[in-house]
């Protein structure tokens with residue numbers, strides 16, 4: 065692997081990413097991952113290239129793949145650059161086989177790879193993979209980054225901002241006064257609500273959690289419980305768009321058949337699963353069911369996602385040095401200290417993440 069090719073590519077990146085840069089400088093010196101076989105499965109984007117650099121500098125032997133989700137394609141220039149630099153890249157999960165030390169995973173897709181054996185541990189990046197890893201029968205350490213305040217920072221700021229940017233770019237530039245229904249008022253949903261409110265959208269929040277619905281109402285949004293009923297159907301059919309951010313596969317199908325939803329309602333996914341279900345064909349959903357922000361050149365602005373990417377990588381060292389066994393949250397030293405450092409650096413008040 066010609067790391068210099070990757071570094072030249074990354075040097076053209078416009079944006080701030082101090083957490084990954086610090087990690088790269090540190091690991092280039094200490095080489096803590098020398099010879100470590102890492103299977104890297106997250107969406108392959110321009111930002112992911114910045115995340116890969118410290119792994120190579122740390123000495124890891126990385127196999128790069130791409131998250132498999134309907135409608136979600138890897139960025140071609142990134143695939144080309146990695147192949148040209150001699151990196152091991154295999155985009156087809158069925159063709160990945162062999163033994164790896166660590167899986168840096170997203171949506172718990174690595175345990176489903178039949179010909180892959182992981183020997184040292186797993187690190188899961190997002191909510192959708194967390195329930196699967198929590199039930200994985202293994203003594204190996206399994207870190208879920210979703211169980212952290214740092215992940216709230218990504219969801220409530222980065223993903224929310226990216227969602228609204230993507231809607232304006234791909235759906236409509238004019239959101240003023242539009243009615244939107246939002247399923248899910250967790251980390252990602254709150255971020256979306258925060259940024260939609262700035263566009264003067266008339267928002268209805270739908271969730272199963274009564275406390276979260278009270279919090280949405282206190283923030284000035286209409287609210288409805290997530291259950292099949294006429295009021296929810298009418299609200300959906302009266303809306304310009306419905307956005308899904310629950311992490312619940314097949315949610316819409318479990319509530320309403322495609323024939324019940326008016327054709328002019330834009331259906332948008334922001335979750336990392338197919339939240340509509342197989343009854344809804346991909347072409348009925350904006351972006352063919354892909355999380356909409358992944359159509360953007362930058363699916364999440366780097367400075368929001370930089371600390372969580374750095375933490376995902378850093379967990380490799382925890383796996384190597386720790387005697388942790390089984391499923392656990394992001395290690396504490398990578399959570400609040402990272403949140404505080406980020407907040408201080410950019411002067412952004414993040415108190416809303418402590419809900």
Ligand SMILES: NC(=O)c1ccc[n+]([C@@H]2O[C@H](COP(=O)([O-])OP(=O)(O)OC[C@H]3O[C@@H](n4cnc5c(N)ncnc54)[C@H](O)[C@@H]3O)[C@@H](O)[C@H]2O)c1
Pocket residue numbers: 190191192193219223247248249250251252253270271272273276290309310311312315334335336337355356357363364
């Ligand atoms: N697009 C992106 O860039 C991006 C980034 C981070 C996470 N994600 C994905 O977004 C999804 C949501 O992640 P999160 O971190 O906000 O999760 P979360 O657990 O913080 O929030 C999920 C919310 O959905 C609600 N919910 C669950 N079942 C529901 C149902 N049947 N009806 C209505 N509401 C329901 C929960 O009560 C909760 O409020 C996941 O799939 C996650 O992997 C996407």
